[in-house]
Amino acid sequence: MLNYWNSTWSLDEKQCPCDIHLCDYLEEKQFRNKTIFHFGTGNHHILGLRNAKSGLNNAVLGITASPDEYQAYIKLLIENPTLGATYKAYFGDIYQLDARLLPDLDFASLFHVGEYRTEHNDKYGALTDTQMIMLCASRLKPGGEILFYTGSFAYDKSFEAGAEMLRSQALVEAGEYKSLKIFRKKG
Numbered sequence: 001m002l003n004y005w006n007s008t009w010s011l012d013e014k015q016c017p018c019d020i021h022l023c024d025y026l027e028e029k030q031f032r033n034k035t036i037f038h039f040g041t042g043n044h045h046i047l048g049l050r051n052a053k054s055g056l057n058n059a060v061l062g063i064t065a066s067p068d069e070y071q072a073y074i075k076l077l078i079e080n081p082t083l084g085a086t087y088k089a090y091f092g093d094i095y096q097l098d099a100r101l102l103p104d105l106d107f108a109s110l111f112h113v114g115e116y117r118t119e120h121n122d123k124y125g126a127l128t129d130t131q132m133i134m135l136c137a138s139r140l141k142p143g144g145e146i147l148f149y150t151g152s153f154a155y156d157k158s159f160e161a162g163a164e165m166l167r168s169q170a171l172v173e174a175g176e177y178k179s180l181k182i183f184r185k186k187g
Helices: 018-028 046-054 067-079 081-084 131-136 155-167
Strands: 037-038 059-064 087-090 105-109 139-149 171-177 180-185
Touching: 018 037, 018 046, 018 105, 018 139, 018 171, 018 180, 037 046, 046 067, 046 081, 046 087, 059 067, 067 087, 081 087, 081 139, 105 131, 131 139, 131 155, 131 171, 139 155, 139 171, 155 171, 155 180
Parallel strands: 037 059, 037 105, 059 087, 105 139
Antiparallel strands: 139 180, 171 180
């Protein structure tokens, strides 16, 4: 059976501000026409909604392992079909990513690394945290960024993978923005 999340996440900036901080980062830096892969849409879908409202015209591809969050996305598209021009979300296990299905990325927000991966993923050969992160890193354009959420209860797993990226010289540390830790692909 697929390892999925039988719950949903409503927007709670005090408890988990990472999606809002990503929106702030993109807007403050005026990143336009970029390609973003976003792990964990929440039922609020704030990244897709704010991107559409901002006029930055970034293409956002989100993944959720929550059937309820995916249903919320479908409802949003039915009510606001123009949202679908720049925001796509799909249901699945991020640990089953296939690099062939990902576009070249400017950003990969991997805020929830390690929070949901369990032995259940092993039963169907899912990627490890590090393998999934390295796969996303391989899809980054030169100068592209991977962002982690430093407030995650599993941030240690992101930190370990970040150290692996630094050792492999695939990415370099690029600072922090609010609660986000940023790594940038060389080039």
